[in-house]
Structure formats: structure tokens, C-alpha cells
Amino acid sequence: MSDNYRKFLRTSQLPHVWCPGCGDGMIVKALLEAIGELNLDQNKVAVVSGIGCSGRTPFILDFNTMHTTHGRALAFATGIKLANPELRVVAIMGDGDASAIGGNHFIHACRRNLDLTALVFNNGIYGLTGGQLAPTTPVGKRSTTSTAGSIEQPFDLVRLALGAGFVARTTSFDHKQLTSYIKRAILHKGFSFVDILTSCPTYFGRMNDVAEPYDMVHYLRDTSSPLHDCTCGESDQPKTELMPTGIFREEERADYEALYKQKIAAAGGKRSAS
Amino acid sequence: MSKKRLIQGNEACAHAALYAGCNFYAGYPITPSSEVMEILSYELPKLGRTFIQMEDEIASISAIIGAAWGGAKTLTATSGPGFSLMQEGLGYASITETPCVIVNCQRWGPSTGQPTKGAQGDVMQSIWGTHGDHAIIVVTASTVRDAFDMTVKSFNFAQQYRVPVVLLMDEVLAHMRENIDWPEPGDIEVIEAKRPADIKSYKPFANDEFLPFGQGARYHITGLAHGAEGFAVSDEAAARELKRMVGKVLDHTRELALHDRYLLDDAELAVISYGITSRPAQSAVDLLRARGVRAGLLSLKTLWPFPDFLIREVADHVDTIVVPELNMGQLVREIERAAGGRCRVIPVSRIDGHLLTPAQIAESASAPREPAIGTQGGKVVHA
Numbered sequence: 152m153s154d155n156y157r158k159f160l161r162t163s164q165l166p167h168v169w170c171p172g173c174g175d176g177m178i179v180k181a182l183l184e185a186i187g188e189l190n191l192d193q194n195k196v197a198v199v200s201g202i203g204c205s206g207r208t209p210f211i212l213d214f215n216t217m218h219t220t221h222g223r224a225l226a227f228a229t230g231i232k233l234a235n236p237e238l239r240v241v242a243i244m245g246d247g248d249a250s251a252i253g254g255n256h257f258i259h260a261c262r263r264n265l266d267l268t269a270l271v272f273n274n275g276i277y278g279l280t281g282g283q284l285a286p287t288t289p290v291g292k293r294s295t296t297s298t299a300g301s302i303e304q305p306f307d308l309v310r311l312a313l314g315a316g317f318v319a320r321t322t323s324f325d326h327k328q329l330t331s332y333i334k335r336a337i338l339h340k341g342f343s344f345v346d347i348l349t350s351c352p353t354y355f356g357r358m359n360d361v362a363e364p365y366d367m368v369h370y371l372r373d374t375s376s377p378l379h380d381c382t383c384g385e386s387d388q389p390k391t392e393l394m395p396t397g398i399f400r401e402e403e404r405a406d407y408e409a410l411y412k413q414k415i416a417a418a419g420g421k422r423s424a425s
Numbered sequence: 426m427s428k429k430r431l432i433q434g435n436e437a438c439a440h441a442a443l444y445a446g447c448n449f450y451a452g453y454p455i456t457p458s459s460e461v462m463e464i465l466s467y468e469l470p471k472l473g474r475t476f477i478q479m480e481d482e483i484a485s486i487s488a489i490i491g492a493a494w495g496g497a498k499t500l501t502a503t504s505g506p507g508f509s510l511m512q513e514g515l516g517y518a519s520i521t522e523t524p525c526v527i528v529n530c531q532r533w534g535p536s537t538g539q540p541t542k543g544a545q546g547d548v549m550q551s552i553w554g555t556h557g558d559h560a561i562i563v564v565t566a567s568t569v570r571d572a573f574d575m576t577v578k579s580f581n582f583a584q585q586y587r588v589p590v591v592l593l594m595d596e597v598l599a600h601m602r603e604n605i606d607w608p609e610p611g612d613i614e615v616i617e618a619k620r621p622a623d624i625k626s627y628k629p630f631a632n633d634e635f636l637p638f639g640q641g642a643r644y645h646i647t648g649l650a651h652g653a654e655g656f657a658v659s660d661e662a663a664a665r666e667l668k669r670m671v672g673k674v675l676d677h678t679r680e681l682a683l684h685d686r687y688l689l690d691d692a693e694l695a696v697i698s699y700g701i702t703s704r705p706a707q708s709a710v711d712l713l714r715a716r717g718v719r720a721g722l723l724s725l726k727t728l729w730p731f732p733d734f735l736i737r738e739v740a741d742h743v744d745t746i747v748v749p750e751l752n753m754g755q756l757v758r759e760i761e762r763a764a765g766g767r768c769r770v771i772p773v774s775r776i777d778g779h780l781l782t783p784a785q786i787a788e789s790a791s792a793p794r795e796p797a798i799g800t801q802g803g804k805v806v807h808a
Contacts, residue, residue, distance in 0.1 A: 161645075163656075164656060193643065194639060194640075194641055194643060195639055197638050197639070199491070209645065210645060210647075210656065210657075213643055214643055215494075215638035215639060215643055215644070216643075216644075216645045216646070217491070217494065217638075217645075217646040217647075218645070218646065218647035218648065218649065219487065219491075219517065219648065220487065220513055220514070220517050220648060223483060223484070223487040223513075223514075226479065226483070226484035226485075226487035226488050226491070227487045227488065227490060227491035228491060229451075229477065229479075229484075229487075229488050229491065230449070230451065230487065230488035230489060230490065230491025230492035230493070230494075230495060230497075230499070231491040231492065231494060231495040231638060232495070233449065233475045233477060233488075233492060233495070234448075234449055234475065234491070234492035234493075234494075234495025234496050234497040234499075234637075235495040235496055235637070235638065235639050237639065238495070238638060238639050255480050255481060255484075256480060256483075256484055256487075259479075259480040259484070411470075411475070414470050415470045415471075415473050417470075418467065418470040418471045419471060420470055420471045420472055420473040420474075421473045422473045423448065423472065423473035423474055
């Protein structure tokens with residue numbers, strides 16, 4: 152396994168805040184490997200996060216990093232990218248971050264198609280605040296605000312991301328696939344989104360009889376399935392209860408910056424640097 | 426001879442932003458501020474600069490903060506309901522010491538209120554709206570030319586002190602047209618943030634030097650309590666940092682205290698006003714002078730940090746201070762506090778969506794005290 156991710160760690164800020172058995176560290180490793188394999192200029196990468204366990208990611212990454220407000224990572228990222236288009240901007244969000252408080256920003260970022268990469272660390276629960284119900288908590292699963300099991304239909308974030316050009320889902324357990332999807336997402340010109348199913352043994356696990364990190368990883372494996380094994384897409388109805396993983400869409404269309412440059416040219420202007 | 430232009434307050438604000446070098450606008454349409462956004466939507470692309478319409482006001486202020494760290498000079502404009510949504514972002518801009526400008530064209534009342542009626546009801550919200558102790562600068566404008574000048578000065582303050590600056594306009598000024606002297610480049614000073622001499626050792630919160638992302642220094646920004654390097658701190662270190670941040674505004678109260686004085690030198694009665702109300706207030710002073718009352722006007726342009734020293738100077742020399750406002754008594758409380766009992770302070774409120782008239786202000790100066798809702802005594806007047 153390559154070791155080229157270590158140079159991107161801000162070692163002064165280690166150890167990180169995550170619990171033993173948390174899936175977030177595995178995602179961070181995949182992200183850093185992807186950035187290393189793409190040979191991106193460390194000075195030209197910006198990582199923006201919202202609030203929650205995932206929000207703590209940028210602290211330990213040696214890039215231009217910004218820990219913003221709950222749900223707003225994509226709005227901040229939009230400003231950074233438009234002000235300095237040569238930056239590669241990655242927005243890291245939790246599932247509550249992206250689809251509850253930040254749901255509006257998420258769907259509009261997909262629609263707007265700015266060249267950003269959004270990664271959602273989706274553990275189906277609010278971890279940092281102590282295990283409350285998330286918009287992604289499966290029906291029947293327990294949380295500290297749904298102790299008898301959730302009665303709400305969860306969001307399928309892939310379906311929510313209809314407007315985006317690159318949409319994929321995998322788990323923190325499928326490390327190679329995850330690294331490859333993050334690379335493809337960063338390379339995609341336009342808005343790209345990877346829904347990363349991950350484990351929270353501390354809250355989701357303890358509340359739902361999968362408290363051991365090892366069992367939680369197996370839970371991820373056993374509750375998801377490659378796209379071709381699920382009926383979805385055209386029929387729009389999953390055949391099984393399993394979460395389909397894979398690449399759901401990969402379509403290039405003119406990104407916001409390209410269209411904005413045309414708008415400037417039509418107005419007789421020339422793109423100025425900030 | 427400079428050229429004249431007949432323009433609206435919102436137009437002046439938009440063109441002043443361009444004059445100040447604004448190269449990034451993000452916003453969400455709202456009455457009565459929308460013209461600022463509409464004008465910048467076609468003027469910014471002509472200059473190769475960025476305009477984006479966001480999905481709401483929370484996204485708008487978040488985008489301008491992000492853009493500031495991307496290296497842009499940034500603006501958003503809104504009104505009451507949008508300004509309420511922006512309080513979250515104002516707090517983030519304050520704790521991250523982000524230079525940015527927020528124009529609030531005030532309209533009547535809470536919630537939807539009366540979108541096309543002017544008011545001055547957002548003074549306290551501008552100063553204290555976001556949670557926790559924080560640094561912010563709040564300024565106002567009373568004429569169309571003033572809207573131009575104060576927009577440029579808002580950008581200057583934001584760059585100099587690395588704070589969010591709120592420019593309070595109102596529906597009347599926003600939509601009023603006046604024939605103004607159009608500033609040529611160089612007429613109004615434009616100030617840029619200080620850049621660090623040594624990029625390699627740059628610490629984003631060590632001082633007022635500002636180095637955006639992507640220029641070689643890799644650092645961290647957070648809304649958590651943080652030290653010079655941007656990483657979380659607590660206890661005494663957090664207290665020290667908060668004191669420094671708030672202090673960089675409060676310790677410069679005198680430099681920031683923009684104001685106009687009119688016939689104050691021999692005054693026995695002072696009207697202290699701000700924003701659109703300074704116009705009838707000046708006429709009220711003329712009315713009172715014609716009646717033989719030695720009246721004068723202190724028109725405040727900077728509302729925060731509050732210029733206690735100016736109020737004390739006036740209070741030491743007059744018997745009465747009259748404070749007309751298009752709200753139920755907001756800045757008058759600061760003025761009463763600063764006057765500290767040195768003279769009588771009479772609040773005058775008008776809250777029916779119309780401007781105070783010179784006669785109403787002048788008559789209030791001699792009116793007997795009567796209790797008014799939300800004030801310590803004084804008058805609520807109507808048409």
C-alpha cells in the first residue's frame with residue numbers, strides 16, 4: 152500500500168477527535184491517497200467542512216482548510232472556488248450536515264454545477280451531538296431521539312443529487328473503490344458527489360446491536376450491494392432493502408465557471424483574478 | 426468640475442462597491458435592496474468580476490466569506506428578513522476576522538412587515554444580532570452621495586480591521602433619487618488589507634495581515650475559538666483571543682467615529698440623529714433657530730463602535746438632546762447611557778412607515794415628557 156498520504160497530514164493536530172472504530176479515518180486516508188495519486192499541488196487544494204464529526208477532518212489536513220458552519224460547507228466552497236478558480240475545492244459534510252440543515256445548499260450546488268467535489272460521510276446518525284436521528288437513519292433504527300425506532304422515510308442522497316454530473320456511492324469499508332471514486336470525482340469537471348456509507352459504532356452501533364467496530368464494518372458490507380445487483384435507476388424502485396453502491400451518473404456538461412466566462416466575454420469583459 | 430448624475434441610493438451603493446474594488450457579489454433578491462444586486466449582476470461581468478445569485482441569504486453570506494478567503498473583496502445586500510438569516514454568517518465572519526460588507530436596506534417591522542416602507546428598526550440587531558460577544562462595525566448613510574461614500578468606507582473598514590461591516594440604509598434612501606457629484610477615481614481613498622511580508626511564517630490570526638488561500642501559506646480557519654494559527658483553544662487563551670478581536674474595534678472608536686456636525690458650537694439643544702432621519706433633523710434645527718432656539722445637529726454615521734466621547738462632549742454643553750428615530754427607541758438608549766444624566770434626553774419615534782417631519786422633531790424638542798412604549802419617556806408621533 153502506498154504511503155504517499157502521510158505528507159498531507161497536519162501531524163501537529165494529531166491525534167484526531169474521532170472514536171476508536173469510527174469510519175471517518177478510513178475515508179480520510181482514501182481522500183489523501185487520491186490526492187497523492189492525482190499529484191495535486193498541496194498549495195492549490197482547499198478542503199472545506201461543515202459541523203459534526205466529519206467537520207473535524209480539515210484540522211488534520213495540510214491544505215488550505217476551512218471548518219465552517221453547520222450545513223453551509225458548499226456555500227463557502229462556492230465562494231472560494233469562484234474567487235480563485237485554480238483551487239481544487241473539496242467539501243466534506245456529514246449526512247445531517249448535507250441533507251438536513253444544508254439540504255437546500257446541497258440540491259442547489261448539484262444544480263449549479265460549479266467544479267466542486269462533495270464528499271458526504273454518511274453514518275446514518277448525528278454522532279458529535281450524541282446519537283440523534285438523522286434524515287438518513289433507516290426506518291426502524293434507533294437513535295437517542297427515536298429510541299423505539301425511526302418512523303421516518305430516510306433520504307437516499309444519491310437520488311437527492313439528481314442535478315449533479317458525477318454521482319457515486321460506496322462505503323468506507325471498500326477502500327480501493329472509495330479511493331478510485333474520490334479520484335474520479337475530483338477529476339470530473341463540474342459538481343461531483345460521493346455518498347460514503349460509514350460506521351459509527353459509538354452511537355449507531357450501540358443503539359442498534361452492532362456496537363463492535365468489526366461488526367459495524369460487516370453491517371456496512373451486508374446492508375449494501377453493487378448497483379448491478381439491485382433494481383434501481385430506470386424503475387426507480389429498489390428490489391431489495393440493500394443500499395446500492397457504484398457510479399450512478401458520470402456526464403460532462405459545461406460547468407458554472409465555463410459558462411460564467413462566456414457571460415463575461417459576451418459582456419465585453421475579461422476574467423480577472425481576485 | 427466633476428460630473429453630476431441623477432441616481433438612486435441603491436445605484437450609488439452598487440457603483441460605489443465597484444469603485445471600492447468589489448470583485449465578488451453573492452446575494453438573494455429582497456425588497457427594497459434588489460437594485461444593488463440587479464446592477465451588479467450586469468456590471469461585475471463587464472469587469473471580469475464575479476456575481477452569483479445564491480439559494481438564500483445564509484448561502485449568500487457564506488459565499489462572500491468563502492470568497493474573501495479566496496482573495497476577493499466581497500459584498501452582499503439584503504433587507505430585514507434576509508438580514509435575520511445572515512446573523513449566523515455574521516458571527517462566523519466576525520470570529521474568523523473576514524473582511525466583508527453587508528448592506529441592509531431597512532424596512533418596516535419584524536418578519537415580512539411592510540417591505541416597501543422605510544424604518545430604522547435594525548440598529549440593535551446589526552450591533553448585537555449574532556450570538557456571543559463579537560467584533561463588528563455598523564455605519565449608516567443619509568443621502569445618495571453619502572450612500573456612495575459610506576459604501577466605499579465600509580469596504581475600507583472591512584479591509585483595515587478585518588471585520589464584517591454592516592451598512593444600514595433604509596427603503597427611502599434605497600429608492601430615492603438625487604443629483605450627486607459623481608466621484609472620480611482617487612476622490613475617495615480606497616484601502617486594501619495589509620499583506621504579510623513573510624508568507625512562509627504567516628499565521629492567519631496573529632494580526633490584521635490578510636493572506637488568502639492558495640498563495641503558499643497553508644493554514645486553518647474555524648468558527649471554533651482559536652489561537653493565532655487557527656487551531657482550537659479554550660479557557661484563558663479563548664478569553665484572550667475574544668478580547669483581542671473585540672478590542673480591535675472598540676480600541677479604535679475615535680478613528681471609526683464618522684459624523685457630521687451642524688450649528689453645534691453654541692447650541693443649547695442638540696438633535697442627535699443618523700441615517701435618513703438626519704435630513705428632517707437638519708431642517709428641524711433650522712426651524713428651531715428661526716424660532717430663536719439655539720439648536721444644533723450631531724449626525725452619526727458610525728453607530729458601532731458607539732462614539733460615547735462625542736455624546737459626552739455634546740451633553741456637556743447642551744440642556745437637551747433630542748433623538749429622532751424610525752423605531753420605538755433604539756439608539757436613544759446608547760445616547761442616554763453615554764450622556765450619563767448630564768442633560769435631558771428626549772426620544773422621538775415614528776413607526777407608521779413614514780419619515781419624521783422637521784416640524785415633528787422641532788415640536789418634540791419643547792414637548793412635555795410623556796411615556797412612550799419602549800422608551801424612557803418622549804413622543805411617538807404620527808402623520
